[in-house]
Amino acid sequence: xxxxxxxxAALSALALVTGTAAPVSAADKTLKIELISKGExxxxxxxxxxGAEEQAAKMNATIHFQGPAxxxxxxxxxxxxxxxxxxxxxxxGYAALGTTESVSHLKAAHxxxxxxxxxxxAASCDGGVPALGPNSDCALGVAYxxxxxxxxxxxxxxAKLLGGKGKVLVVGHSQxxxxxxxxxxxxxxxxxxxxxxxxxxTPQYAEGGDAxxxxxxxxxxxxxxxxxxxxxxxxxxxxxxxxQAFKAAKLKNGAVKLIGFDSGKQQMANIKSGLQTGAxxxxxxxxxxxxxxxxxxxxxxxxxxxNLIDTGFxxxxxxxxxxxxxxxxxxE
Amino acid sequence: xxxxxxxxxxxxxxxxxAAFIRREIGRVTALxxxxxxxTFFTVMRPVFASWANVSGGILMSTTVIxxxxxxxxxxxxxxxxxxxxxxxxxxVAVITGxxxxxxxxxxxxxxxxxxxxxxxxxxxxxxxxxxxxxPPFIATLAxxxxxxxxxxxxxxxxxxxxxxxxxxxxSIAQGNIIPNFPNAVLILLISAIIASIILNKTVLGRYTFxxxxxxxxxxxxxxxxxxxxxxxxxxxGFFVGLAAVVMTSRLGSAQPDLGLxxxxxxxxxxxxxxTSLLGGKGTISGTIIGALIMSVLINGLRILExxxxxxxxVVGAVILLAVYGDNVRRRRAGETTH
Numbered sequence: 001x002x003x004x005x006x007x008x009a010a011l012s013a014l015a016l017v018t019g020t021a022a023p024v025s026a027a028d029k030t031l032k033i034e035l036i037s038k039g040e041x042x043x044x045x046x047x048x049x050x051g052a053e054e055q056a057a058k059m060n061a062t063i064h065f066q067g068p069a070x071x072x073x074x075x076x077x078x079x080x081x082x083x084x085x086x087x088x089x090x091x092x093g094y095a096a097l098g099t100t101e102s103v104s105h106l107k108a109a110h111x112x113x114x115x116x117x118x119x120x121x122a123a124s125c126d127g128g129v130p131a132l133g134p135n136s137d138c139a140l141g142v143a144y145x146x147x148x149x150x151x152x153x154x155x156x157x158x159a160k161l162l163g164g165k166g167k168v169l170v171v172g173h174s175q176x177x178x179x180x181x182x183x184x185x186x187x188x189x190x191x192x193x194x195x196x197x198x199x200x201x202t203p204q205y206a207e208g209g210d211a212x213x214x215x216x217x218x219x220x221x222x223x224x225x226x227x228x229x230x231x232x233x234x235x236x237x238x239x240x241x242x243x244q245a246f247k248a249a250k251l252k253n254g255a256v257k258l259i260g261f262d263s264g265k266q267q268m269a270n271i272k273s274g275l276q277t278g279a280x281x282x283x284x285x286x287x288x289x290x291x292x293x294x295x296x297x298x299x300x301x302x303x304x305x306x307n308l309i310d311t312g313f314x315x316x317x318x319x320x321x322x323x324x325x326x327x328x329x330x331x332e
Numbered sequence: 333x334x335x336x337x338x339x340x341x342x343x344x345x346x347x348x349x350a351a352f353i354r355r356e357i358g359r360v361t362a363l364x365x366x367x368x369x370x371t372f373f374t375v376m377r378p379v380f381a382s383w384a385n386v387s388g389g390i391l392m393s394t395t396v397i398x399x400x401x402x403x404x405x406x407x408x409x410x411x412x413x414x415x416x417x418x419x420x421x422x423x424v425a426v427i428t429g430x431x432x433x434x435x436x437x438x439x440x441x442x443x444x445x446x447x448x449x450x451x452x453x454x455x456x457x458x459x460x461x462x463x464x465x466x467p468p469f470i471a472t473l474a475x476x477x478x479x480x481x482x483x484x485x486x487x488x489x490x491x492x493x494x495x496x497x498x499x500x501x502x503s504i505a506q507g508n509i510i511p512n513f514p515n516a517v518l519i520l521l522i523s524a525i526i527a528s529i530i531l532n533k534t535v536l537g538r539y540t541f542x543x544x545x546x547x548x549x550x551x552x553x554x555x556x557x558x559x560x561x562x563x564x565x566x567x568x569g570f571f572v573g574l575a576a577v578v579m580t581s582r583l584g585s586a587q588p589d590l591g592l593x594x595x596x597x598x599x600x601x602x603x604x605x606x607t608s609l610l611g612g613k614g615t616i617s618g619t620i621i622g623a624l625i626m627s628v629l630i631n632g633l634r635i636l637e638x639x640x641x642x643x644x645x646v647v648g649a650v651i652l653l654a655v656y657g658d659n660v661r662r663r664r665a666g667e668t669t670h
Contacts, residue, residue: 042489070484175640202637210590211583216393220634223385224377237587240491244583248388248506248514265493266585332490 034084037067043331051288074098091295096123141307151186165197166229173209214241278317286311373632400598403571411611412468418594424576429492429586447573454569458562487588505581544611
């Protein structure tokens with residue numbers, strides 16, 4: 001229904017534009033934007049696409065969204081990026097898979113006069129994010145989730161749930177991937193700085209978000225710490241594993257609080273059933289929307305976007321899991 | 333259980349006790365290491381030895397790797413290797429999950445689907461090795477990659493959730509037919525006993541050892557080696573299928589990206605248990621002890637809250653020590669380092 005309306009809006013916008021016989025300036029022509037994502041099929045990317053489409057419809061632009069089948073196919077994605085540059089669109093949005101490999105390709109886009117705004121993950125452009133902008137030969141900026149801040153929100157929520165005291169275990173999903181590190185450290189740093197009553201156990205890692213390893217980790221922690229009050233899992237797999245460990249240990253729902261990350265069918269079912277307390281979700285719809293907004297404003301009005309847009313994140317639990325604002329960012 | 337080792341029984345006419353020690357010492361030392369490690373952690377944190385930890389922590393975490401390792405034991409005794417067991421498990425899990433959910437199968441049919449798909453995947457390995465004459469390392473490396481991709485494709489990159497309308501799927505692993513004894517552990521125990529019987533009391537077992545000791549001689553004596561090899565890889569696949577069923581039951585879902593790397597843990601368990609990578613020698617009970625050494629160690633280090641990066645180092649060191657100790661002991665016992 002909603003999608004239908006958007007299509008109608010987009011089509012009528014298109015009709016308006018094509019209807020004018022006079023040559024159109026950038027101010028009212030429909031802008032073509034190529035969006036190269038890290039993936040296409042995953043629900044997270046579908047949500048990014050939805051946000052981009054909605055924003056494009058509002059701003060008289062069209063998007064073409066594509067990404068490789070798996071997030072390991074760096075070459076494939078760079079081919080897509082090259083093909084997009086060759087099409088000479090009005091702008092390109094890019095989520096970096098090969099953060100270093102893509103830099104030369106982005107420079108080629110710049111040389112071709114096509115503005116690029118990055119989303120979700122920035123490429124390793126010279127000088128990093130601070131050097132991004134209209135003077136960069138790489139990209140204008142990046143719209144992404146501030147994972148440190150998201151981890152810190154999880155810490156605030158956990159502390160509130162526990163009344164500021166108790167033992168808490170952090171189970172990370174990666175010690176090497178920046179997102180994984182930030183989600184864990186954001187939580188740990190906040191707890192240490194603000195909540196003296198919370199005792200953090202040594203963080204453990206289920207590398208790659210291995211749900212089975214996460215289950216073993218949490219099972220061991222529950223045995224060794226009868227007074228464990230909370231578990232924080234930094235991704236979907238870890239959160240699932242932790243929930244299953246609670247189930248196997250036959251814990252009463254809510255006896256140990258569990259805050260997870262992202263969504264997915266099982267995690268959402270666990271939150272609804274009370275096995276899991278809640279989770280942090282990113283705002284993929286916002287990532288898509290902000291990227292398109294930044295690009296259209298830049299091309300049409302020469303408004304220079306911020307070189308870093310934090311698209312935000314939310315904590316959700318049983319009470320707001322059906323809130324439309326939250327639902328838009330959840331995926332099965 | 334008297335498990336026959338093929339070579340090194342020349343001393344049969346000599347001292348029977350010496351022969352026994354020579355035959356059993358691999359497992360005896362592995363068992364001794366297990367006891368030492370277990371005692372160490374118990375002294376450090378008595379809660380380690382609590383039944384809650386032994387059953388829900390240690391034994392439960394041994395089940396998936398343990399089942400795979402049982403299958404891999406057969407393959408390694410033939411002198412082969414199977415690198416595909418980890419990702420095959422993921423593929424079996426996804427296919428089982430999709431089939432069970434879409435066709436509304438009950439638990440028993442679901443288990444059947446799991447072991448059947450596992451057996452088929454194992455047979456494919458066997459055929460690649462015997463018909464196409466590919467080295468096992470290469471053949472199973474290829475199927476490892478193939479299975480990894482297919483698991484992602486068939487799952488649509490999403491975990492397959494076993495919803496509550498499949499009644500009892502979580503009881504496969506987490507239920508208790510015997511009070512306070514998780515079913516998954518029971519499955520591992522029964523599998524080990526059956527595998528041990530197959531290895532020691534059946535034609536398949538006899539040829540498994542024979543092929544590993546001397547493939548050419550076995551062939552010359554009229555044994556259809558290729559057929560038996562396919563059977564061995566299929567049997568390995570069967571246990572991988574069972575591991576996949578237990579894994580999905582433990583998690584309540586099939587995780588398409590879970591399994592890569594598990595093949596190395598399974599192979600490590602087999603080798604720590606005294607099975608020779610060169611083939612011709614090995615026991616199921618040794619493999620189970622090997623798998624237990626790994627899970628006791630990892631569980632203990634977690635309970636002691638050792639930092640993760642150091643956990644890896646300790647595990648690596650123990651694998652080294654276990655296998656090195658085994659080699660030294662065998663050389664002393666006058667065996668060839670087979």
